[in-house]
Amino acid sequence: AQTVTQSQPEMSVQEAETVTLSCTYDTSENNYYLFWYKQPPSRQMILVIRQEAYKQQNATENRFSVNFQKAAKSFSLKISDSQLGDTAMYFCAFLTSGTYKYIFGTGTRLKVLA
Amino acid sequence: DAGVTQSPTHLIKTRGQHVTLRCSPISGHKSVSWYQQVLGQGPQFIFQYYEKEERGRGNFPDRFSARQFPNYSSELNVNALLLGDSALYLCASSLLGEANEKLFFGSGTQLSVL
Numbered sequence: 359a360q361t362v363t364q365s366q367p368e369m370s371v372q373e374a375e376t377v378t379l380s381c382t383y384d385t386s387e388n389n390y391y392l393f394w395y396k397q398p399p400s401r402q403m404i405l406v407i408r409q410e411a412y413k414q415q416n417a418t419e420n421r422f423s424v425n426f427q428k429a430a431k432s433f434s435l436k437i438s439d440s441q442l443g444d445t446a447m448y449f450c451a452f453l454t455s456g457t458y459k460y461i462f463g464t465g466t467r468l469k470v471l472a
Numbered sequence: 473d474a475g476v477t478q479s480p481t482h483l484i485k486t487r488g489q490h491v492t493l494r495c496s497p498i499s500g501h502k503s504v505s506w507y508q509q510v511l512g513q514g515p516q517f518i519f520q521y522y523e524k525e526e527r528g529r530g531n532f533p534d535r536f537s538a539r540q541f542p543n544y545s546s547e548l549n550v551n552a553l554l555l556g557d558s559a560l561y562l563c564a565s566s567l568l569g570e571a572n573e574k575l576f577f578g579s580g581t582q583l584s585v586l
Contacts, residue, residue: 362514391571401560402475403515403577410572449514455571458505458528462514 360385362452364463371440372471378425379435379466381450389455392426392433397465398446406448409433411455440470474499476565476578484584485553493548493581495563501576503527503569504546506538509560509580521546522569550583558585 361384371377383392394406409417409426416424421441425434437444450463477496485491497504503522507515517530521540540546544565550557560580566573 400579401562402579403562403564403575405574408574451514453571457571458520458569459517459530460505460507460515460575462516464512464514 360387360452360454360461362450362461362463364450364466366466367464368467368469370469370471371437373440373442375440376436376438377440377468379437379448379450379468381433381435381463383431383433383450383452385431385452385454387454391453391455392424393451393453393460394422394424394433394435395449395451395462396444396446397449403449407435437468442470442472444468445470476563476576478561478563478578478581480581481579482582482584484586486586487553487555489553490549490551491553491583493550493561493563493583495546495548495565495578497544497546497563497565498576501565501567502544503566504540504544505564505566505569505575506546506548507562507564508532509562511559515562518548520569527569553585555585558583 390411392409395403421438447465452461505520506518509515519538520528524540535551538548562580564575564577
């Protein structure tokens with residue numbers, strides 16, 4: 359069975375600084391997708407970034423980028439130039455290709471300090 | 473355009489009762505998924521529906537059921553409520569429910585079972 363582990367329950371970062379959130383996963387599958395979702399106090403989950411496992415190039419979306427290490431089964435999220443609006447819970451998620459069951463980690467609460 | 477809408481936003485029930493939660497997907501989206509998010513944890517997959525057919529089911533007891541209507545809206549039903557059913561229930565929609573698609577989440581229904 360697939361598992362997703364986020365070992366940092368809480369983190370904080372100063373505004374404009376860079377922070378990295380960690381995620382590891384376990385699977386025997388070769389084709390899958392990895393995601394980072396943000397959940398602000400409004401409770402609505404918002405997709406931050408997505409990575410296809412078959413792509414070696416790390417995904418980037420503006421200030422958000424990932425470090426995908428397939429052999430190590432690691433998928434960290436880097437937030438550059440942190441903004442107050444980045445304050446939220448961040449969830450790492452895994453999806454086996456061809457299935458519909460997302461598996462989420464337990465989340466990291468990120469607080470951006472002014 | 474309206475996003476994914478869920479109703480009600482909050483609900484209080486007592487043990488043994490049943491509850492119906494409702495979800496309207498984004499216009500044009502044909503797939504709806506349901507997730508349960510217990511406090512302090514990541515969302516857990518309950519169901520996915522596409523074109524009114526169940527495509528996937530998570531590890532939840534038969535007390536949980538769902539359906540999708542011709543207009544693609546969906547209901548999640550939970551019978552014989554237990555205290556442990558207290559959670560945020562999230563609905564997500566996507567165009568076809570495929571793995572490479574972006575999921576759009578609603579703001580959830582907070583269910584409290586007393």
